[in-house]
Amino acid sequence: MKNISFLNVDFDGGFWKDRCDLNAKVSLKSVYKRFEETDRFNGLRFEKKDIKRDIFYDSDAAKWMEAVAYLIEKNGGYEEEQKIIDGIVDGMERGRLKNGYINSYFIAVEPQNAFTRRTDHELYCAGHLIEAAIAYKRATGKEKFFNLMLDYVNCIERAFITEKTARFSTGGHEEIELALVKLYEDTGNKKYLDMAMFFLNERGVREEENYDFSNSKYNQSNAPVRELKEAEGHAVRATYLYTGMSDAAYHTKDAALLAACETLFDDIVNKKMYVTGGIGSNRVGEAFTVAYDLPNLEAYSESCAAIGLLLFALSMQKHGLNAKYADVIERVMYNNLLSSTSIDGREFFYENPLEIHLGSVDKQTSLNPQFRTPLPIAHRLEVFACSCCPPNINRIFARIGDVFFSETEDALVVNQFAAVSLENERISLKMQADFTKDGKVKLSAKNNRYKKIYVRKPSWCARCDARGRAEGDYLVYENLSSVFEEEIDFHLGAYFVRSNPRVRDDGGRVALCYGPTVYCLERIDNPWDLNSLSVDLSAAPAKRALADEGHFFALETKGRRDKDFSGLYRPCGDREEEVTLLFRPYWTFANREKCDMLVWVRRA
């Protein structure tokens, strides 16, 4: 089984094409502009002195370059961006140390401390630069960036493996593991796969430097990787590690490593994932906490963590036919990934809370506005101090075509649904679908050489009209000829979901969904305290146009509102007032003025 690359997949209009075009045309430029203004590229140019530097700036620059590379590889062009990247690469060549070491912060600020502090992101930055270099070589054929990184990888190999001059043995922020597997996939040189396995196998086998606010769980160093049973610690670090583990297991056939990945994936999606596909409940450490702890107001649910979960699921999808991975990818795509960016593509969320209650922001600042970060943030920003998310969003939208199809020796698997064409040596397939509108999927193939086609039946689908044979979570089409035509109706519609009763914060509450899209209330549309409202499960939500409609619409339905009174407490008794509630897609929240928002609404 392997995933089919975005290079073979073209969008034919529709919602996802629009969002991807917006990423390429607006978001990418928005990030570039703010990154220039904040010296994120200047570090690697090694020209100016007295610029802002941080230990993670190289990774920000790398993710943006990787995004550009995917867009070039897919579409060509982007000459201006190529010049920018070539300039940065020249700078890296100029600035790197003789031994191949490249890290703009350490070279400029404290070269004597290279590879001495585990917590300082060097291997993380290296990993992102490796990913960018591979993508840029493939996209442009230019090899300088790639060769610089090969030298750096050799430098890393000496420092950590052969000469062991580094003062730590595995990175405090994972990323290099999955990057080294990619380098192996690109070069076929097993040395890089061995290096990836080295960093995986050395992890969690000894005491190493930790972050002062946490223990070794924070960066998944609390046990050897094959013995990890629960998703713990920093959610981005965790999912990057798990992706690296899965990618490595794919090539090494390491069954214990894969088994650990399966356990960790199930632990996330069965106990630690928001209904929006967000992960990481704990603002302290941006981390997983314990099973079923999913606070909505304090949700961290970082954009990068949702992307990490998507990457992990995408990697797991390669190991065999199992719809649960694509289900999670769909959940992330239609909710936390989309919500990370403003409707106009210019601004981004770091956190993606499931509730905004401005009163709780006032509460936090009631003693001293300087004392604490207002929680949660109620609007997106162009850039932030720790700006890992915006370029991560850029690069994931640039390759989102990766999620749609996978294949085995004789079968094609349709994992996701949109208006796309698949062109490879085995099929010319046109899919018409738009789950933001309805549940109809039309597949038209010619030149087909697959024997079977599997079409995933989404987990939200309660009723399905199709000719295919149901097999588990798939519709299966067999004994195919060169031409294939099928129309499926998954009957997209509104429905309410509830949480496992162990989730304290969702007790007595429901989330309104429309197919894969989670909906929410915003106070602008529902001018009352949102927690004084309840929704009537017996009423049928109706579609309503929104003023800012693009591909999305509101759902209107019946609810009730607790009657107001002065003072604090009174005996129960008075009737609730009937109200009409207007829900909008979760991902479109916080695109107007700052206001309260709520996903999990009380059931009446």
Add this chain to the structure above:
Amino acid sequence: MKNISFLNVDFDGGFWKDRCDLNAKVSLKSVYKRFEETDRFNGLRFEKKDIKRDIFYDSDAAKWMEAVAYLIEKNGGYEEEQKIIDGIVDGMERGRLKNGYINSYFIAVEPQNAFTRRTDHELYCAGHLIEAAIAYKRATGKEKFFNLMLDYVNCIERAFITEKTARFSTGGHEEIELALVKLYEDTGNKKYLDMAMFFLNERGVREEENYDFSNSKYNQSNAPVRELKEAEGHAVRATYLYTGMSDAAYHTKDAALLAACETLFDDIVNKKMYVTGGIGSNRVGEAFTVAYDLPNLEAYSESCAAIGLLLFALSMQKHGLNAKYADVIERVMYNNLLSSTSIDGREFFYENPLEIHLGSVDKQTSLNPQFRTPLPIAHRLEVFACSCCPPNINRIFARIGDVFFSETEDALVVNQFAAVSLENERISLKMQADFTKDGKVKLSAKNNRYKKIYVRKPSWCARCDARGRAEGDYLVYENLSSVFEEEIDFHLGAYFVRSNPRVRDDGGRVALCYGPTVYCLERIDNPWDLNSLSVDLSAAPAKRALADEGHFFALETKGRRDKDFSGLYRPCGDREEEVTLLFRPYWTFANREKCDMLVWVRRA
């Protein structure tokens, strides 16, 4: 109008007598033992070196001595405790500075810094010592402690008023204001009332030293006292200040000062008070936050703050006939005050949360057990580092008789209800009542010289059988003769209350109450996730005996439980299971093994 002293009120058995006896016989000794072990008395003895010292230890010792003094004044005896106090007083005489200054921390550790740091509790400790000294003189006739404090007050007057050598002008923790009014009441010397007014009038009129984690709202220095409109900042500091303001206004007839007190009281009880009478929602600063911010799990709701609110209400009650003050006192008494102490009287709560969810404790410690204080505490302790509450509980139970009656020139007001006798020169009254059992109140008076008797009708009373004329929140009995007999039935029973819909955390939830007593669920009795339960408002809760029953009983009623499933999310649809819920009085929570607890339960 004035409140009738506890000296005139005797308990005739029943619930409150038992709790007060427990305070005198068990809690007082428990606090004494732990305070000796932690050097809280040793500081003022000025004998040993190398002992633990803290800037607030003198106030801990003072409150315990004050409690003992009330018990002696009421009952005589306590020879052993008198010896202890006399020994401490001898130590104070030995250790004090020549100018009369007494503070065990500053004298021992940094005498050069006396009265230089506003945030270091000197005037707060002085206030508590003054209260203790007055009570001890009245109780025993011994004047040494009292005279030491008069000298110290003169020292304070010089430092702050006449010579202004102190480096700040008002204390960072209020308390001296109300203590100086008490000293005026005891001596009749207007100088002390003037000093109290000085500290009130100087407050909030200039920039002064603040706590590093907060601004001037924290200690109510953000505006002149007559201009304070909202209860803000540290809840104990706030209520001590407001009590001092009310006490001072009582004597000075300062209408603007009293008006500010009324505004502040209403702000607390209409917007910032838990249903248990607890105040202070913010663990950061142990402080008030904003209106309607009453989180249950994170409630601070400090025992001292509830006592502060009780003292403030008791002071306000003197200004005129208004049942709302006694209503709040009742709410505090039957809930947050009682919950502060374990059933056996040996252990105490600092915080009194309205929910315990052990999963949230795990959550906090998931990254690093050392990193944060587990929240909330799920069991009481004998003593804690900042142990202001236990001796405060001692002294308030010792004088709880103060809350029952007040009087005007011609009328007696019955504010609270229990089995007590009132003996003064105007009446011999016997009251039979026990609101932990039923709503019947029997009043039998002889030798009556009051023209009127007002009996407060509790705010929870929906139906009342009585001969008295209803006048606002009172039953009035007029044209009384020497003998007075009345039987009232307030029809105590179970009922559900809801919160103002602006209270985010109580949305869709109800609290079960029985008269003034708030009930709660504990997981030991209801072996499910408490937030997966809902209570059926149409069912009638029935009394059930508890294994550990003293004066309290459980309420059993019908509820529902969300059906369990594996995984996190599923479409709504399956029926809930019917369950029987067992509620117990809130104040008895956390007296068995550690377990989840919940006051605000979802309504079915």
